[in-house]
Amino acid sequence: MPTHSQANWNAIILAAGEGTRMKSSRPKVLHEIAGRALVSWVVQTALDAGASRCLVVVGHGRDDVERELSTRFGERVEMVLQPEQRGTGDAVRCAIEAEDALDGRLVVLYGDCPLIPARLLQNLVDRSEQTNADLGLVTATLANPSGYGRIVRNGAGSVLRIVEDRDCSPDQLAIEEVNPGLYAVGAGFLRKAIAELTPENAQGQLYLTDVVELAATRGEVVDLEGDMADLTGVNDQRDLAVAASTRRRRMAEELARSGVAVTDLDTLYMEAACEVEPGAMLGANVHLRGHCVVRAGAHIDVGCVLTNVVVEKDAKVLPYTVATDSTIGEGAQVGPFSHLRPQTDLGPRSKVGNFSETKKTTVGPGSKVNHLSYVGDGVIGEGVNIGAGTIFCNYDGAQKHTTVIEDGVFIGSDTQLIAPVTVKKGAYVASGTTVTDDVPEGALALSRVKQETKQGYAARLRERLRRKKKP
Ligand code: UD1
Numbered sequence: 528m529p530t531h532s533q534a535n536w537n538a539i540i541l542a543a544g545e546g547t548r549m550k551s552s553r554p555k556v557l558h559e560i561a562g563r564a565l566v567s568w569v570v571q572t573a574l575d576a577g578a579s580r581c582l583v584v585v586g587h588g589r590d591d592v593e594r595e596l597s598t599r600f601g602e603r604v605e606m607v608l609q610p611e612q613r614g615t616g617d618a619v620r621c622a623i624e625a626e627d628a629l630d631g632r633l634v635v636l637y638g639d640c641p642l643i644p645a646r647l648l649q650n651l652v653d654r655s656e657q658t659n660a661d662l663g664l665v666t667a668t669l670a671n672p673s674g675y676g677r678i679v680r681n682g683a684g685s686v687l688r689i690v691e692d693r694d695c696s697p698d699q700l701a702i703e704e705v706n707p708g709l710y711a712v713g714a715g716f717l718r719k720a721i722a723e724l725t726p727e728n729a730q731g732q733l734y735l736t737d738v739v740e741l742a743a744t745r746g747e748v749v750d751l752e753g754d755m756a757d758l759t760g761v762n763d764q765r766d767l768a769v770a771a772s773t774r775r776r777r778m779a780e781e782l783a784r785s786g787v788a789v790t791d792l793d794t795l796y797m798e799a800a801c802e803v804e805p806g807a808m809l810g811a812n813v814h815l816r817g818h819c820v821v822r823a824g825a826h827i828d829v830g831c832v833l834t835n836v837v838v839e840k841d842a843k844v845l846p847y848t849v850a851t852d853s854t855i856g857e858g859a860q861v862g863p864f865s866h867l868r869p870q871t872d873l874g875p876r877s878k879v880g881n882f883s884e885t886k887k888t889t890v891g892p893g894s895k896v897n898h899l900s901y902v903g904d905g906v907i908g909e910g911v912n913i914g915a916g917t918i919f920c921n922y923d924g925a926q927k928h929t930t931v932i933e934d935g936v937f938i939g940s941d942t943q944l945i946a947p948v949t950v951k952k953g954a955y956v957a958s959g960t961t962v963t964d965d966v967p968e969g970a971l972a973l974s975r976v977k978q979e980t981k982q983g984y985a986a987r988l989r990e991r992l993r994r995k996k997k998p
Pocket residue numbers: 541542543544545556584609611612613614615616617618637638639640674675676677689691705706707708733734735736759760761762
């Protein structure tokens with residue numbers, strides 16, 4: 528976590544807009560990158576950078592936005608309502624009118640800019656403090672500046688004003704220096720300037736950006752150069768995809784730098800709440816979603832998709848395994864092509880192999896479910912072998928029932944266990960058995976039709992079948 532700026536400042540984050548360009552029913556700021564809402568990335572940045580208070584202006588979809596923020600940040604964020612979305616200047620007006628006590632330096636940020644580094648906010652605050660400017664802003668240069676407000680400077684190179692894309696003259700449209708949208712403004716100045724805004728522009732809105740011209744004519748403006756890669760604003764689905772892929776790449780690089788063996792920086796996908804310890808290995812196209820924890824020495828091989836999974840030390844997850852809400856124990860091995868459904872708990876050194884599916888099942892230490900089996904609603908003890916093609920028949924069409932397999936049991940291939948049923952310690956179930964009754968400790972259970980063998984019959988049978996076949 529970055530060190531906090533020395534200065535005392537408050538953040539105002541604008542998140543009341545609808546985001547019509549997203550063509551989505553969800554409020555724009557709730558669209559996610561790396562499993563976290565756009566606005567939450569911005570709030571996190573403000574908190575990391577050391578904001579004393581963090582006010583978020585909400586409006587469109589406010590119930591959902593407030594729920595997201597209060598679940599994630601609790602008391603650390605305060606919400607302010609903007610009843611009608613009359614522009615970014617109006618949004619700031621709502622915040623400062625609602626909060627008489629807001630003073631010092633106010634940092635205004637847009638809730639749709641999810642890549643801003645905390646360090647840049649601190650630099651902006653520090654520079655504004657040092658120069659005692661009425662307004663500090665960040666600018667950036669962009670080969671294709673369309674959509675962004677342009678920075679207009681005078682002959683001496685000082686910032687004069689910001690002109691919105693829609694309000695630009697043809698000459699202004701050619702300006703490549705843009706407004707990414709982060710400002711540090713003295714509270715006293717901001718209050719006065721906001722009161723003077725007028726909606727004389729292409730959108731008939733109150734533009735926060737007009738405050739820059741007021742600051743330039745009345746006082747002191749300081750500007751700082753930023754890197755546009757950090758400052759992308761999300762207005763449509765393409766912007767969202769671009770921001771998500773930048774974030775994804777950065778997270779992969781950070782992991783690699785921390786000591787995780789990342790096979791392919793371009794395809795590792797990890798959500799923000801996941802944790803991977805140094806010394807783990809993550810293959811190409813691995814997706815870690817929700818809250819995953821991957822401990823040191825664990826290997827997650829190519830193409831695995833894990834959601835809320837804990838992978839303990841030295842476990843191996845072989846290619847193309849899909850696992851959800853599960854735990855993979857120390858030194859355990861899963862896959863290739865296994866499917867662990869919710870509430871699977873694999874003990875240390877256990878194995879679940881190819882094309883096996885598990886659900887709500889504990890597998891004891893060293894036990895194996897190696898091939899093509901379904902184990903659902905099961906409790907499997909220690910040192911158990913489940914043979915190929917075994918099915919826990921857990922569902923009778925109305926209810927789910929439990930199958931218990933005690934320590935040291937051997938289940939032969941192609942066994943069906945009709946739950947509820949228990950196979951006691953050390954018992955042996957022969958291949959092809961349908962287990963309907965509990966099997967006592969140490970017993971052998973066997974249910975098979977006796978085999979009939981007719982010598983030399985194969986050729987006769989083939990001939991008969993051939994004659995039956997229509998020409
Ligand atoms: C804004 C800037 C533009 C800048 C760009 C950077 C203005 C007028 N323009 O344009 O100079 O280059 O961001 O990304 O500020 N919002 C509200 N209430 C409103 C309107 C908007 O809270 O009434 C919020 C939105 O939820 C959004 C943010 O303010 O999070 C920015 O609004 P948006 O409409 O995306 O502004 P841009 O057109 O991108």
